[in-house]
Amino acid sequence: MKDSYRFRPHEKLRTSQEYLEVKRVGKRSRTTHFGVNFLINGLDYHRLGLIVTKRFWNAVERNRIKRRVREWFRLHKHHIPLPGRDIVIIARQGAERLSSTEVARELLRVFVKQDGRSS
Template identity: 45%
Template sequence: MGKYVFQKNERLLKRAQFLFLSRHGKRMQTRFFLVNFKENSLEKSRIGITVSKKVGNAVERNRIKRMVREYYRHNKDLLPGRWDINIIARKYAAQLTNRQIPDELGRLFKKIKRPSE
């Protein structure tokens, strides 16, 4: 398979996985996104995306999820190590343009690389 494939085993799917991350993971935030993350012992990093109804209607929520998945798919190799990551869109994330979302996520991914700072 290609380098940019986003397989099912690279996703957080179960509620228990999301709860474990929120209880035991580290947390970082920007004005538009909140990220829970923790290193895992698997062979791949995994990502989960949470966008509540507070963010906007279904079209806006799906756009954000699509943009986050696409950013992760293209940049997952930049993360050293293996991580479980839950990206939670905050209320004002729907105001971001399609060009601003990758910039915002890039800032968060840089922080995940250096979590001690």
Template identity: 40%
Template sequence: MLPAAHRLRDGSEFRAASRGGRRAGSRTLVTHLLVGDDDSGLRIGFVVSKAVGNAVARNRVKRRLRHLAREHVSTLPGSAVLVVRALPAAATASYADLGADLDRCLRRVQP
């Protein structure tokens, strides 16, 4: 579970990161990273739409992504907003596949 200080909840920040941040995609997910100048701290948000599957599949994907993203908190810039958007293939992907895709995407979006 991500600490509350690292959770992204504001819709305007989701939009800003999605529209203005660096983007990298894979088979199962797309990441958007927006590095800011302020010292507000790292915040991470997840987008898992109904296209991924039913509620059980969406919640499973969200739990997996939250756990995987927690491992990357120390490697990301301190004043960044990260949005991880799951694609429909994430519902059938294994935990290891999601982890590999997240690693690959984060390496590509980091400055």
């Protein structure tokens, strides 16, 4: 059980081709602090990609955002309905001020809504 909450290497989007495919073909959603693109990947698990630009934040803030989003994914990937999806999350201004709980609340809303259930 404990192993299922790990963020495994195969659950990461790695190449720019994978990111571009999600952006080109996938669906889009927006929250107050994040843009979310996702695409059915044909796998039994979800994969995560992050985009946190240097334009708005210094390295400390960028890393904090990435840690919190990865932690959200690690803890909540089982709540995202299957089939497996490639998920690209783009941080927007203000994301650096969110707590882990606020990140989780905002991102889960995207996937619960897409599944047809209410939050």
